Amino acid sequence: MSTAISFRNVTKVTTHVIQEMKNKGEKIAMLTAYDYSFARILDLTGIDVILVGDSASNVMAGHASTLPITLNEMIYHGSSVVRAVKRALVVVDLPFGTYQGNSKEALNSAIRIMKEAGADAVKLEGGKEIIESVDRILSAGIPVMGHLGLTPQSIHKFGTYVVRATSEEEAAKLLEDAHLLEKAGCFAIVLEKIPAKLGGIVTKALRIPIIGIGAGKDVDGQVLVLHDMLGITMEFSPRFLRRYHNLSEEIRGAVNTYIHDVKTLDFPNEKEQY
Numbered sequence: 001m002s003t004a005i006s007f008r009n010v011t012k013v014t015t016h017v018i019q020e021m022k023n024k025g026e027k028i029a030m031l032t033a034y035d036y037s038f039a040r041i042l043d044l045t046g047i048d049v050i051l052v053g054d055s056a057s058n059v060m061a062g063h064a065s066t067l068p069i070t071l072n073e074m075i076y077h078g079s080s081v082v083r084a085v086k087r088a089l090v091v092v093d094l095p096f097g098t099y100q101g102n103s104k105e106a107l108n109s110a111i112r113i114m115k116e117a118g119a120d121a122v123k124l125e126g127g128k129e130i131i132e133s134v135d136r137i138l139s140a141g142i143p144v145m146g147h148l149g150l151t152p153q154s155i156h157k158f159g160t161y162v163v164r165a166t167s168e169e170e171a172a173k174l175l176e177d178a179h180l181l182e183k184a185g186c187f188a189i190v191l192e193k194i195p196a197k198l199g200g201i202v203t204k205a206l207r208i209p210i211i212g213i214g215a216g217k218d219v220d221g222q223v224l225v226l227h228d229m230l231g232i233t234m235e236f237s238p239r240f241l242r243r244y245h246n247l248s249e250e251i252r253g254a255v256n257t258y259i260h261d262v263k264t265l266d267f268p269n270e271k272e273q274y
């Protein structure tokens, strides 16, 4: 197993760079971001891919699912991130209802994301059922990232967020969908919340990079929702989530100190006024 880190000096991560990373055995690190300030911090760390996920619907807008977010809202988040990023590959999610069942609408949505947000690529959820949309977007020269396994935009079809593709039949369909997306020309696929063994099988079977979120370690890279891994959102605790910080507690601590300082006339002091 390679633990190479040889792509840190790349000045701009492209779809070709992440393919090279898979070829050379370097893992791909991806996180979500939805605004300028966080995207700027992430880009300075040398993160490979920034996903402007439709999880913005949950973490930024407080909706219970990813369904309500609109194309205009995704363009707003995408353009904020793009303005901050120099190095990372920026992928923007096509939101629910803007690509399923109508490949012309899918192409128009993807074009708006590329033109108005300035994204490097788009991400779509699903396999065979959306392949016409994927083909049409790719035919315009727009890079597409697939998303299989738990696909949150289909939550009302499945009814739960439990682990996907645990049956042989579902696992076979997922592998078939992954092959279809690769054949169509997708540059990478996200696999969400599936058995680790299946994550490894798909990764070995496909030439393109496979990025997991709850898909085990035998994939080509990992993605997490930034607000979850930083401990800003505390109510969401799936098994696959590693929290790297408890930012919620730190922010509350800082704000409580500020409130105290204001109320006790400690802030502002002599040096903090004109």
Ligand code: KIV
Binding pocket: 032, 051, 052, 053, 054, 055, 056, 093, 147, 190, 192, 213, 223, 225
């Ligand atoms: O919207 C999102 O944040 C995503 C990740 C969970 C992969 O699609």
